[in-house]
Amino acid sequence: WADQERLKWFDRFPAKAQKTVTKSVWGLSRHSAGMMVRFKTDADTIHAKWKVTSSRLGMAHMPPSGVSGLDLYARDGKGKWRWAAATRPSKQEMQVVLLRGIAPGLREYALYLPLYNGTESLEVGVPKGAKFERLAPRKAKPLIFYGTSITHGACASRPGITHPAILGRWFDMPVINIGFSGNGKMHKEVGDLMIEVDAAAYIIDCLPNMNAAMVTERCVPLVKQLRKARPDTPIVLVEDRRFPNSWLVPSKSKFH
Amino acid sequence: WADQERLKWFDRFPAKAQKTVTKSVWGLSRHSAGMMVRFKTDADTIHAKWKVTSSRLGMAHMPPSGVSGLDLYARDGKGKWRWAAATRPSKQEMQVVLLRGIAPGLREYALYLPLYNGTESLEVGVPKGAKFERLAPRKAKPLIFYGTSITHGACASRPGITHPAILGRWFDMPVINIGFSGNGKMHKEVGDLMIEVDAAAYIIDCLPNMNAAMVTERCVPLVKQLRKARPDTPIVLVEDRRFPNSWLVPSKSKFH
Structure with missing residues (x-):
């Protein structure tokens, strides 16, 4: 659905789905579950700023870190994805240092988006002078x-x-x-x-x-x-x- | 410490510890982490009412179900402990049906108490006519x-x-x-x-x-x-x- 219009950037379904799927499915499809953003950087610090669509940051049985948080992974020297940093959301709009003191090297990162909330906006920041490269969606079949x-x-x-x-x-x-x-x-x-x-x-x-x-x-x-x-x-x-x-x-x- | 005075029933340390351990340890020792209450019943429904000491029911990285909730296990026919029911706390004082529609039989249950909150009070209820037996702490060394x-x-x-x-x-x-x-x-x-x-x-x-x-x-x-x-x-x-x-x-x- 990459080439189809979406109502919000981080919606899971294209806009037209609103007319066909059930109301519940449509509503849930606006959660950013499963989405990840990839980039390459050699920064020693990675910042993130994001806003979720609902103020319900957590649930009785699921913490805000999963419902509304970001989760960062990086590729190690062997190309294997390894966990790097998690977040602890406390507000609908969060601005945090995801990770600091990162070992030197240009690396690929993957940032997973909130599971049970919509993602209204997302910005990733690195210090001045650091390399930063956005990565386009992979062409392999999903x-x-x-x-x-x-x-x-x-x-x-x-x-x-x-x-x-x-x-x-x-x-x-x-x-x-x-x-x-x-x-x-x-x-x-x-x-x-x-x-x-x-x-x-x-x-x-x-x-x-x-x-x-x-x-x-x-x-x-x-x-x-x-x-x-x-x-x-x-x-x-x-x-x-x-x-x-x-x-x-x-x-x-x-x-x- | 079973025979020693405690400030609250579900404190982990006896009252005298307040004078010796650090303030942080004492504060945390008042969480009911690790405590469980055992009982036997043949009820088809088990109710619980409990109150926690702090209104902070959850944390950004840990859900209320773990911070402030109860967790019920039962012994199966082979004497093995198996999971039975969890809770979703939404208030400081909760009253819930832990489990209904339970298969007939007199069984031992273990109810685990909140991990990152104090337990102010706890009541377990069964329907009129059901057997209910409190079990004293086991004598085996812990x-x-x-x-x-x-x-x-x-x-x-x-x-x-x-x-x-x-x-x-x-x-x-x-x-x-x-x-x-x-x-x-x-x-x-x-x-x-x-x-x-x-x-x-x-x-x-x-x-x-x-x-x-x-x-x-x-x-x-x-x-x-x-x-x-x-x-x-x-x-x-x-x-x-x-x-x-x-x-x-x-x-x-x-x-x-």
């Missing part, structure tokens, strides 16, 4: 993760430790996160958007948000829709996982 | 973990997933958590309190809060103090762990 709150990022303490972000670093591939808290339900309208992207793989991980009737109704049609439009793109169907307390509460097993 | 914020519980999303709590369930042994955020510094005055407890083992895990000079000054004396008072109690010295970003920020290595 992995698209369509799922639930677990995909979206619940309840990660930092944006870089959702499983799609981890897999993105492991495979060193671009990732598109379309997890929608409570609303990953194999909607055809989401499938319509997915087929527009020439993905490396479609990973469908919606079962915890669905009941048996929904799965019967929607699963095969979604797979056929993707297969028809993209005959060669791998489609990964992720198995259900149980509630860890379903041994104790029999009604929880009804979801499986 | 594991005493003396450490830093990591021991204290930073930044666990639930009180039951700190490493002392996990080890307590694995070994099925009582645990005393004396981790003090930023203030686990091998203080002799803390040693004075530790030797009063006939522990199964003393686990000393303070290095991330100390510099080299402090370690030189205090480590051997603390071990000798414990060894002199308790000739047969195992003393475990935990190795330092590095900051995960010290490869990138050389000054972080000075701590090691």
Whole structure:
């Protein structure tokens, strides 16, 4: 969707999706979950200034560092992504030193954006005289993760430790996160958007948000829709996982 | 310290410690980290009402569920502790249904208390007619973990997933958590309190809060103090762990 108009720069879906997907999916799609910004710098200090769209910086079960924070990674000498710095948001608009005292060297960085909040604006700063190079989106095909709150990022303490972000670093591939808290339900309208992207793989991980009737109704049609439009793109169907307390509460097993 | 006077019921140290330990350690010792309440019930629903001492329910990097929440575990048919229910605190005084629809059977439960807040009061409720049995503290010797914020519980999303709590369930042994955020510094005055407890083992895990000079000054004396008072109690010295970003920020290595 890189070439399509978006309502806000850091929206996950193009503007037209507002007319097709459910209101809940649209609202959640405006969270910047899964987005990362890459740059190269030799700076010894990296600053960031960012503003989130909602004043609800954290949740009862998820800290502001994950909901509304930034999370910085850097490539080490072997080209491997390693964690560099996290943030502790306390206001809707934050200005912080992400990291200081950085060892000399021109390095690639990746900055992950807030998981359960929208990103209104973002600026990255380095000291005068330091090199700074913006990196354009990679041309490799992305992995698209369509799922639930677990995909979206619940309840990660930092944006870089959702499983799609981890897999993105492991495979060193671009990732598109379309997890929608409570609303990953194999909607055809989401499938319509997915087929527009020439993905490396479609990973469908919606079962915890669905009941048996929904799965019967929607699963095969979604797979056929993707297969028809993209005959060669791998489609990964992720198995259900149980509630860890379903041994104790029999009604929880009804979801499986 | 079970037989000694405490200022509040859920304080970790006896009242007299206020005169000997540092102000910071005393303040942090009033958090209910590591405490758990055990009971047996055959109820199909378990309620809880609790009040925390501070209105700061969460932190920028740790959610209210860990800072101020309760965390329920139950023994399964094989006697193994398994997770049952967590809470999402939104007020200083909370009243919630911890779990409903529980499978029939008389079971032992363990309820872990808030990690980074004091517990002012706690009540557990079951429906009329259900059996409910309070369980006295176990007589087995406890594991005493003396450490830093990591021991204290930073930044666990639930009180039951700190490493002392996990080890307590694995070994099925009582645990005393004396981790003090930023203030686990091998203080002799803390040693004075530790030797009063006939522990199964003393686990000393303070290095991330100390510099080299402090370690030189205090480590051997603390071990000798414990060894002199308790000739047969195992003393475990935990190795330092590095900051995960010290490869990138050389000054972080000075701590090691």
